[in-house]
Amino acid sequence: MNASLIGMLGVGAGFLMLLWLCALAVERGWISTHITRHPLVYVLALGVYASAWAIYGSLELAATSGYGYLTYYLGMAGAFLLAPVLLVPIQRMVRTHQLASLADLFAFRYRSRWVGTLITLVSLLAVLPLLALQVQTMGNAIYLMTGAASPATLALAFCVLLAVFDMTFVGRRQRIDGQHDSLLAVMALSSLIKLLAMLGLGGFALFAIFDGPADVQAWLEGPGQAFQSSVVQTDPAHWRSLLLLFFAGLLMPHIFHLVFTETRSRHTLLQASWALPLFLLLMALPVPLILWAGQRLGVDAIFDTGYLAFGLSESLPLKALAFLAGLAATSATTLLIALALSGMLTNHVFLVAHPPEAHHDLYRWLRWLRRGLVAAVVLGGWLFYRIVGVHHDLTSLGLAAFVGMAQCLPGLLALLYWPGANRRGMVAGLVVGVGVWLSGLWVPLLTGLPALAIIPPGLEALSGEPAWYTVTLVSLASNAMVLIVVSLATPTSEGERAAAEACSVDAVIRPKRLPLEVASGEEFKPHLARALGESVARREVDRALDDLGLSPLDGRPYALRRLRDRLQANLSGLMGPSVAQDIVDRYLPYRQGGPGATEDIHFVESRLEAYRSRLTGLARELDGLRRYHRRTLTRLPVGLCAFGEDGELLMWNDALARLSGIEGSGVVGARRESLPAPWNELLGRIIAEPESQLYKHPVTLDGTTRYLSLHKAALEGSHSEPGGMVILIEDHSEMKWLEDELVHAARLASIGQLAAGVAHEIGNPITGISSLAQNLRYEADDPEVVETTEQIQQLTDRVSRIVSSLVGFAHGGRHLAGRELVAVSIAEVVDEAIHLIHLARSREDVRFDNRCSREACVEGDAQRLLQVMVNLLGNARDASGPGDSVTIETVPEGSGVRVSVTDEGAGIDPSVRDHLFEPFTTTKPPGEGTGLGLPLVYSIVAEHHGTLDVESPLPESEGGTRISLWLPRHQKEGERPR
């Protein structure tokens, strides 16, 4: 029963539509990312390795080589078993340097764009037979299903359909580089369909044609023996060679792309190390069952061995299952090969031949180029199939592809494990190996000419072996030998050596710090616009800034270097590493003539943090130690910062962040000069200072003067250690304030002692002088004598006042001892003070305005507080001009009352203000003030557990002074004032 051609093409188009809808659903977010990003999806996507070979070719190989067909599956399974030692290092490299293909990796390691071109051309030549295999099987499958037209014509129709789909798919991808959930989902869906189809066919063979596993065994031991006699057991050497070839299948462009470029994480790759072999086991299991079922039914005489599944039943659904398995395998393989190869051709052939100029829309240009190449690759596969003809079996086509791709294996292993390999060695080895392969397999396949057997002397025994085996052995052996010999014989460039170190499995990446010519992220745009055009440059720089979470105005050298690296990596994903490096080196160069490069410790440290989970054993112990020391420095309760040799800030710890209010993440990597004030100047000063410390240096932070002590130490050690400086910053403000308090208290104490002595020694004689002068005044008649005695009395009064003030001051600290504090009404105290001031009959033109609340009561000694008010009001009066007013107010504040005395005078000179409460400090003319009033006020307020503030000049005017006292409010309920 045959299906119609239209029906089959409809099935093909429907399948592709299903893939298209799947891609659409993923891109639009209709399917949860929990599903699309599940490791199972990735593992299923990797199943793209099971191409048409796995569906049809394996049957052919199983019929001739028995279990030899398993090498196709076991080779790739072996590669994944080695994931931790082989795949993970490659994945790390590919992700670090944003490499998208094998050609990118080789071009990066061997530091030559032409190496990338060579690898691309080898990949193209190697992949063509594999594409032809897909095309041939699909043409044959449609022919078997429909019997209409020739397989070649049907294959062309299939290719055209596939090319259109592939071009649409390229157009759908929002960006033409990077990871894509939709591609993985499409590949996973294809793999799932082919797996289910193969399991369905295997199940049908096992349970519908045989009667379970035991029946299969019975048949094999009975009638099946006749069929097995034609099987030639695979020679162990052939077996191992086949394993090696299929192991190298990892290097196929589409497999490499999926395994390394589309991988989400190292964890996913390690999951695949057992999950992919399981998938391949399930794919391989039905193969012998289908073969034996076909042989049992006798359809092997009607159908080619590869297509036996079509003969298992006349039922259309079962044939459709065989067709669908092949369709899913060939579509996915062809799509991915075309996508991967078009990227390689773009980056390593077209962009190398025609470097990108400032296109109006670079992305659009690249997308159309990729579309064209995708179509060309698919149709190239059909063309190769037409030239090769249908007389070749699937095994020959497949092996030709795998032997060709295996030529890159020596170069890849050298890339990972031998830093001594160089470009000349790799290219020479590859050319020799590819030459042997082309002459021994590829050209004979294409032309039908006999293979040009190149058998080295001493290996004549190989002449009787199959061509694929001889070519594999000779090409790989000569390739590896030439690589080793030439690499040893020729010099390796500095760039290659650095790249080799970066690519080595045990790579220790030691990036250098070099300053860039541009000064900020924003400045990258015009520089890059010269190469990429304005809009592309803007988008790429913004994208890189977004990736790194940096501001466009960030001018830190560290941030600029990261931005440059990210741009290079992003451009590498877009146009390949060679072109990306050229662009970045040319348009974003490092500054010439600056200080020598130093190691970028901060970057190394951030990389170590990122790779922490990968460290094991001693490395992990050392990293633990590093983290401990780092944490110690970061959490040190003293401010700490460290500068590199070139003046870049390498560390800014938590204590310093708290003190400065500047987060470390915002300044690390900046130069000292670009730090915010006053830190730039302060740190510059300690660095320039010949002494290793600055003691109690006053710094204004947030409007407050703080006293910081700075200590520095040079980090220069042995030659291997980087230079630089570490600076400790201690906040000694509290200590300084305490010291000031202590000095003040000591001065007050000494004045108190002095006052007591003065009172005793001067008081009595002065009283005597005053009494004598008074007597003389009463007894004398001479007006001159009377005037003189009055003057003597005035002067002795003045001396008495001074003595009285001194005594009051001396008693200040002890006055309240033993006395009960009572509720004192501030308003009444102020009224009384104003009254006393007016008694002096001096400066009566000054008006006192008592605005104190009658309710405001404080706890204290009314006489002492009166003394305070008399002093403050007297000072305010003396400072005021004619007609000015002095205002006294109270404001409740917290648990106390704030009393302020405000005058409208000229204000206090700043030089005097800081010493206002020190004894003998006065703003009055000589002879008018003792300089003891305010110290006395200070002492009395302190006795009352209050505080005293001075504001001068007032913020609302140019002059004026406001002295405000804060005194604790009286708490006792019902207590009457005074």
Add this chain to the structure above:
Amino acid sequence: MYVYRLMLFLVFIGYLLSPLMMSGWATPDVAWYRPFIIWGVLIALTLWLEQKRKLDER
């Protein structure tokens, strides 16, 4: 890291000895599914090593 070395060793031994696995194709004394059983055991071993690796790196 010792898990990696063990895996490398096992894969290499497997590569050398794997031809022995195919000797049972259609011979009366060996079950036809034997290679698949061996393969399944290898997968289980890899899964176990993967779990060990996770513990080692924790």
